[in-house]
Amino acid sequence: AQSVAQPEDQVNVAEGNPLTVKCTYSVSGNPYLFWYVQYPNRGLQFLLKYITGDNLVKGSYGFEAEFNKSQTSFHLKKPSALVSDSALYFCAVSPTSYNTDKLIFGTGTRLQVFP
Amino acid sequence: DAMVIQNPRYQVTQFGKPVTLSCSQTLNHNVMYWYQQKSSQAPKLLFHYYDKDFNNEADTPDNFQSRRPNTSFCFLDIRSPGLGDAAMYLCATSRGDSSGGPYNEQFFGPGTRLTVL
Numbered sequence: 001a002q003s004v005a006q007p008e009d010q011v012n013v014a015e016g017n018p019l020t021v022k023c024t025y026s027v028s029g030n031p032y033l034f035w036y037v038q039y040p041n042r043g044l045q046f047l048l049k050y051i052t053g054d055n056l057v058k059g060s061y062g063f064e065a066e067f068n069k070s071q072t073s074f075h076l077k078k079p080s081a082l083v084s085d086s087a088l089y090f091c092a093v094s095p096t097s098y099n100t101d102k103l104i105f106g107t108g109t110r111l112q113v114f115p
Numbered sequence: 116d117a118m119v120i121q122n123p124r125y126q127v128t129q130f131g132k133p134v135t136l137s138c139s140q141t142l143n144h145n146v147m148y149w150y151q152q153k154s155s156q157a158p159k160l161l162f163h164y165y166d167k168d169f170n171n172e173a174d175t176p177d178n179f180q181s182r183r184p185n186t187s188f189c190f191l192d193i194r195s196p197g198l199g200d201a202a203m204y205l206c207a208t209s210r211g212d213s214s215g216g217p218y219n220e221q222f223f224g225p226g227t228r229l230t231v232l
Contacts, residue, residue: 034220036223041203041225041226041228042225042226043119043121043205043206043207043223043224043225043226044158044205044207044221044223045223046220046221046222049220088155090157090158102160102163103160103221105157105158106157107156107157108155108156108157110155
């Protein structure tokens, strides 16, 4: 079965420290991978994606993610966290074998950055 | 700015009273989606349109219907809302590609929060 796992419900980090939000996936074939962020009472906002090529992907607001095929992971990272990064983060995947326009979302990780 | 607009942002309805949520987009994307999201859970896809082609998810209740009269607009109709239908409803769009897979990201509207009394 195709699935996405975000093993941490919440990640706490102090402002200025590096942050990592974890994501692993299980799909058949090569995946397209995405990260979205959701602020309170708002829709999801696209951060970055991996389609092919360089395993390190850079996105909005200083976020980056590393695709690791052997570990089937796509962890979201940022070198220095800001309080304003506090939000709900969703990893999503679309298997290329799907041939559809649908995403499989992870359960979300709430990031809390403390001043 | 190109965007996805949802109206209203907040909708209160009574148990069993039909309600319609609307979504419009200025991105000229050919794919439009409706998601249901409950209390910070992952969005659950209800259905999507690829151009005029309607794609219903197998577990979407018959109570939920959708219309897409043109490229820009899409509606979600809930025929008889129950208490369990209270949720945030998200509309999204993407530039679909016939070669398969949404390698183009989805753009989300701000959502409509539905309350059922």
